[in-house]
Amino acid sequence: xxTGEVAQTHTVRVQEALRTAILEGRLExxxxxxxxxxxxxxxxxxxxxxxxxxxxxxxxxxxIEPRRGATVRSFxxxxxxxxxxxxxxxxxxxxxxAAERIDExxxxxxxxxxxxxxxxxxxxxxxxxxxxxxxxxxxxxxxxAAGSPRLTAAMSAVSGIPRxxxxxxWRDGEQREQSLFCHRELLGAIRAGNGGLxxxxxxxxxxxxxxxxxxxxxxxx
Amino acid sequence: xxTGEVAQTHTVRVQEALRTAILEGRLExxxxxxxxxxxxxxxxxxxxxxxxxxxxxxxxxxxIEPRRGATVRSFxxxxxxxxxxxxxxxxxxxxxxAAERIDExxxxxxxxxxxxxxxxxxxxxxxxxxxxxxxxxxxxxxxxAAGSPRLTAAMSAVSGIPRxxxxxxWRDGEQREQSLFCHRELLGAIRAGNGGLxxxxxxxxxxxxxxxxxxxxxxxx
DNA sequence: AGCGCCGCGTTTGCATGCAAAGAATGCCGG
DNA sequence: CCGGCATTCTTTGCATGCAAACGCGGCGCT
Numbered sequence: 001x002x003t004g005e006v007a008q009t010h011t012v013r014v015q016e017a018l019r020t021a022i023l024e025g026r027l028e029x030x031x032x033x034x035x036x037x038x039x040x041x042x043x044x045x046x047x048x049x050x051x052x053x054x055x056x057x058x059x060x061x062x063x064i065e066p067r068r069g070a071t072v073r074s075f076x077x078x079x080x081x082x083x084x085x086x087x088x089x090x091x092x093x094x095x096x097x098a099a100e101r102i103d104e105x106x107x108x109x110x111x112x113x114x115x116x117x118x119x120x121x122x123x124x125x126x127x128x129x130x131x132x133x134x135x136x137x138x139x140x141x142x143x144x145a146a147g148s149p150r151l152t153a154a155m156s157a158v159s160g161i162p163r164x165x166x167x168x169x170w171r172d173g174e175q176r177e178q179s180l181f182c183h184r185e186l187l188g189a190i191r192a193g194n195g196g197l198x199x200x201x202x203x204x205x206x207x208x209x210x211x212x213x214x215x216x217x218x219x220x221x
Numbered sequence: 222x223x224t225g226e227v228a229q230t231h232t233v234r235v236q237e238a239l240r241t242a243i244l245e246g247r248l249e250x251x252x253x254x255x256x257x258x259x260x261x262x263x264x265x266x267x268x269x270x271x272x273x274x275x276x277x278x279x280x281x282x283x284x285i286e287p288r289r290g291a292t293v294r295s296f297x298x299x300x301x302x303x304x305x306x307x308x309x310x311x312x313x314x315x316x317x318x319a320a321e322r323i324d325e326x327x328x329x330x331x332x333x334x335x336x337x338x339x340x341x342x343x344x345x346x347x348x349x350x351x352x353x354x355x356x357x358x359x360x361x362x363x364x365x366a367a368g369s370p371r372l373t374a375a376m377s378a379v380s381g382i383p384r385x386x387x388x389x390x391w392r393d394g395e396q397r398e399q400s401l402f403c404h405r406e407l408l409g410a411i412r413a414g415n416g417g418l419x420x421x422x423x424x425x426x427x428x429x430x431x432x433x434x435x436x437x438x439x440x441x442x
Numbered sequence: 443a444g445c446g447c448c449g450c451g452t453t454t455g456c457a458t459g460c461a462a463a464g465a466a467t468g469c470c471g472g
Numbered sequence: 473c474c475g476g477c478a479t480t481c482t483t484t485g486c487a488t489g490c491a492a493a494c495g496c497g498g499c500g501c502t
Contacts, residue, residue, distance in 0.1 A: 009287055010456065011275070034483070045457045047268065050485080054232070054272055058279060060374055066230055067463055067484060079370075086371040089314050149300075150307040153281055154375040231486070255453070266487045271455080288454060288493055 010044045015052035017042055022061050022072055023160050024129075029074030033062060061160055075161055077217040084210035086158050088203060090151065091139065095186060095202035096195035097146035106145040107191060113138045114187050122176060131176070132166045138183055142190070142202075168216055175212055179205065231265045236273035238263055243282050243293055244381050245350075250295030254283060282381055296382055298438040305431035307379050309424060311372065312360065316407060316423035317416035318367035327366040328412060334359045335408050343397060352397070353387045359404055363411070363423075389437055396433055400426065 018038070021027045033053060035046040042049065053070045056062045064070045102110070117134045120127045143155050169175050182205035189198035239259070242248045254274060256267040263270065274291045277283045285291045323331070338355045341348045364376050390396050403426035410419035 035485095036483080039457095046484090047456060047458090051272055051275055055275060055279065058276065058374070060371065068465090069484070082369050082371050086369065086375055089310065089372075090375065093310050148303050148307065150281065150303050150379045151310075153279070153378040154307055154311065157374040157378040158371045256455095257453080260487095267454090268486060268488090289495095290454070 010048035011051040011055075014038070014042050014044055014048050015055050018052055018056055019059070019061060019160065022056075027072050029072050031072045033070040033072065059157060059160065075165070077214060080161065080165065080217060081210070081214050083158060083161055084206060084213065088206040088210060090155055090158070091143070091206055092199040092203040094143045094146040094148075094151055094155070095190065096199035097148060097151070098142045099190040099193050099195040099198040101147045102145040102190055106141060110138065110141045110145070110187060110190065113141060114183050117180060117183065122170060122173075128167055128170050131170050135166070135170070135179065135183075142186070145190075165213060165217075169209060169213060172212070175209070178208060182208075231269035232272040232276075235259070235263050235265055235269050236276050239273055239277055240280070240282060240381065243277075248293050250293050252293045254291040254293065280378065280381065296386070298435060301382065301386065301438060302431065302435050304379060304382055305427060305434065308376075309427040309431060311376055311379070312364070312427055313420040313424040315364045315367040315369075315372055315376070316411065317420035318369060318372070319363045320411040320414050320416040320419040322368045323366040323411055327362060331359065331362045331366070331408060331411065334362060335404050338401060338404065343391060343394075349388055349391050352391045356387070356391070356400065356404075363407070366411075386434060386438075390430060390434060393433070396430070399429060403429075 018027070018033075027033075035049050035053075038049045039046050053062055053064060057064045057070065061073055062070050063073045098106075113134055117131060117138070120131050120134070122128050122131055143152055146152075170179075182201055185201045186198055186205070189195075189201055239248070239254075248254075256270050256274075259270045260267050274283055274285060278285045278291070282294055283291050284294045319327075334355055338352060338359070341352050341355070343349050343352055364373055367373075391400075403422055406422045407419055407426070410416075410422055
């Protein structure tokens with residue numbers, strides 16, 4: 001599959017460890033990221049850590065002020081709205097392309113991810129986390145299946161927001177139901193090769209999520 | 222303006238030097254990029270060069286094979302088509318937002334860039350190069366004016382193709398005329414705050430460029 | 443003669459030294 | 473007692489040492 005190729009270099013390993021930590025909320029926004037400390041914790045040295053931080057800065061997950069260090073970026077309602085606006089631009093297009101270009105393997109993978117999603121009832125935190133991860137995987141497979149390296153790159157520059165927000169989302173029964181519904185429809189549309197439908201469903205899916213999250217955040221602050 | 226902040230660190234300096242060299246064609250596709258050589262040439266050391274290469278890899282301008290080195294990425298017709306497809310997704314949206322959100326400064330900047338474009342007659346290579354650069358600046362200002370950090374990030378993951386292709390474009394009198402026309406219309410629509418019109422013009426602009434370039438490349442190979 | 447194996451040079455990727463820029467602290471003057 | 477300045481201490485960013493991986497070329501084996 002296309003996604004292999006994950007270089008076994010410290011830089012990449014550190015980058016992924018940090019990204020996961022940030023997305024899962026183990027590193028809170030604002031946390032100062034000191035090279036030496038991270039190097040120790042991740043069994044590496046300052047150089048790979050520095051490189052990873054540069055890459056994560058470009059992903060928008062950390063902020064680097066020259067000569068002053070890196071911190072975990074914090075997200076506010078505006079960021080969330082911005083993020084979802086861009087997603088609602090890119091992902092529907094990706095879905096349409098995916099419907100036209102996906103191959104057997106991709107379809108099987110998509111289907112399998114969806115099946116696994118259905119197996120979770122979101123009764124506990126672990127199940128919730130699993131749902132978040134599966135959701136990301138589902139969307140990732142679609143973007144990949146669009147077969148456009150540039151689109152993938154554009155998405156990756158936009159992808160992540162801390163899972164805290166996403167958890168909020170999946171905790172809500174109605175949203176969960178709506179999402180799984182959309183995923184099922186997406187799967188069907190893509191399998192049928194119906195790009196227009198896939199695009200429309202994805203647009204609804206993302207816009208719905210956006211509306212919910214913005215509302216929730218507005219209510220909290 | 223938002224774009225300030227250009228860190229005076231070697232990494233960034235090297236990154237920009239390399240990007241410019243690649244985009245201007247001074248580094249041809251396929252060229253092997255050895256850390257030590259570049260470090261010497263750019264009066265730096267291997268570490269910043271390595272970091273710059275990592276970032277450029279993420280921009281899609283160089284390819285890094287772990288343990289085997291970096292090379293200047295080569296572009297074929299498919300890449301070009303892919304690139305322009307993504308641009309024709311992102312930029313019309315950016316234009317619409319820009320029309321709604323641009324401020325006085327941005328408008329002045331956009332207008333000024335357009336004026337300068339008109340001053341070039343594309344009679345010689347220098348003038349042509351200047352037109353390419355101004356065109357990039359024009360589009361850059363619009364994306365910035367959209368006021369969406371994520372959109373900017375997404376674009377930057379997609380931005381550059383070697384200027385060779387763009388030069389081909391600007392050399393063509395009809396395309397040049399069409400482009401300047403579109404830019405004028407864009408400027409007008411954005412100034413008038415007409416997002417829908419700006420979006421439509423931009424879509425036409427990019428689709429037109431795409432069609433021309435794909436055709437030219439197909440004819441050459 | 444063809445094929446494969448082994449050793450060598452080159453180059454990457456990681457670790458770490460080192461100077462300089464910020465941040466923190468204490469000292470002195472008002 | 474508080475504010476401003478100098479000094480110290482921390483941390484970054486760059487340079488460079490060093491081991492290990494890759495590719496090449498020569499050598500021996502079949």
